[in-house]
Amino acid sequence: MNIKQNIAVSGAGMIFNPDTGETFTVNPIGAEIINGIKEGNSLKEVQEKISSRYTVEPSTFQNDSEDFINLMRNFLLIEDGD
Amino acid sequence: MVTKRKLNIAVSGLNAIDSPGPGVAVIRALREAKSFDCKIIGLAYESLEPGIFMHNLVDKTYQIPYPLAGIDAIMERIEYIHAKEQLDIIIPNFDSELYPFIRLEPKLKEMGIHMCLPTMEQFEERHKMNLNEFGEKYGIHVPKSKNISSSSEIKDISKDFKYPVLVKGKYYDAYVAYNADQVKTYYNKISAKWGLPIIIQEFVHGTEFNVTGLGDGLGNTIAAVPMRKQYITEKGKAWGGISVADKKMLELTDLFISQTKWRSGFELELMKDKENKFYLLEINPRMPAWIYLSVGVGQNIPEALVNLAMGETVEPFTEYTVGKMFVRYAWDMIVDIKEFHAISQEGEL
Numbered sequence: 001m002n003i004k005q006n007i008a009v010s011g012a013g014m015i016f017n018p019d020t021g022e023t024f025t026v027n028p029i030g031a032e033i034i035n036g037i038k039e040g041n042s043l044k045e046v047q048e049k050i051s052s053r054y055t056v057e058p059s060t061f062q063n064d065s066e067d068f069i070n071l072m073r074n075f076l077l078i079e080d081g082d
Numbered sequence: 083m084v085t086k087r088k089l090n091i092a093v094s095g096l097n098a099i100d101s102p103g104p105g106v107a108v109i110r111a112l113r114e115a116k117s118f119d120c121k122i123i124g125l126a127y128e129s130l131e132p133g134i135f136m137h138n139l140v141d142k143t144y145q146i147p148y149p150l151a152g153i154d155a156i157m158e159r160i161e162y163i164h165a166k167e168q169l170d171i172i173i174p175n176f177d178s179e180l181y182p183f184i185r186l187e188p189k190l191k192e193m194g195i196h197m198c199l200p201t202m203e204q205f206e207e208r209h210k211m212n213l214n215e216f217g218e219k220y221g222i223h224v225p226k227s228k229n230i231s232s233s234s235e236i237k238d239i240s241k242d243f244k245y246p247v248l249v250k251g252k253y254y255d256a257y258v259a260y261n262a263d264q265v266k267t268y269y270n271k272i273s274a275k276w277g278l279p280i281i282i283q284e285f286v287h288g289t290e291f292n293v294t295g296l297g298d299g300l301g302n303t304i305a306a307v308p309m310r311k312q313y314i315t316e317k318g319k320a321w322g323g324i325s326v327a328d329k330k331m332l333e334l335t336d337l338f339i340s341q342t343k344w345r346s347g348f349e350l351e352l353m354k355d356k357e358n359k360f361y362l363l364e365i366n367p368r369m370p371a372w373i374y375l376s377v378g379v380g381q382n383i384p385e386a387l388v389n390l391a392m393g394e395t396v397e398p399f400t401e402y403t404v405g406k407m408f409v410r411y412a413w414d415m416i417v418d419i420k421e422f423h424a425i426s427q428e429g430e431l
Binding site: 023 | 310
């Protein structure tokens, strides 16, 4: 699973999909997840890193972050592959 | 120091109103041309077209007769303007002007006035009324449509279409109708303004995209800029948009140009449905009102069109900036009544 290569994410959490012209806003945690994956980490690694820094049940964060990824998938921001 | 050549360019479509003509945007692009300087001669139909009073963009404006007045009346007026301004080029920016100007092209050329227009065949073929045949001939998805010329045909629409449907005029205007009563209302409204036939078109749900481009008449794409509408007015006009990178739209544009050998600027109106399939809704045979975005992304289409009109070889643009937006705005100009009198009474300003 990868964030599509040409997707642009600003520091403030604005996402721009150049293929469709759509823009999205994500909160700081969303931006951290996206940037973590863009840097080449697996979702699991990103989940571990983020949940170690915040007071959150790992299972809760795992569910929430997977929902978030599914939402990104629905908006065609993620490509699944090798 | 190299002096740039100076061209006298006449431009119509100065009605920068809520459903704007492309003229003012075209002129802004021409003012930024790198390959020539220009004197801009505005061609206006009405005395309150805003471009007439934009003296930083338009050097001189002349009123011209409506296309309905016939080509002789138009020719007479152009001869008068040419005697005063020594026109090099005319850029007509309304669909309804193209028919007379295409017919006048050989005569104008003899006078030394150049244009970059589609052929009459191309102009007719892409007409909304002929879109079904056009799609079939060139292998392009188009929504199903039917022309009706009598209100008695409205009751049969439900046999061929599922409501809602689009009710369109042959030149301008389009409304969504959810039942036969609404079709009848729009049929009367549009036919009173633009005549018959009225086009009934399948309503495709999806996201609206437009591509503006330029073909050289030999099948080559000189320019192509796809845009997603971000803010749409009640009249369906883009009030804001963003350049996008979708390759499918560029392929569709190349297909359109290579198949038709389109010569001139154009706008493709597209709808992308849930399955990411593009439907071609309309082909506008001239540059759109948002053409200045092409300058913003690095493809000055009006400049390239002028160079094509002048018979020069124009190298195709190969790239553009993705993610550039345009946001339109309204602006109140303060105009002295003397200027309004001059254009209203003398027909020039």
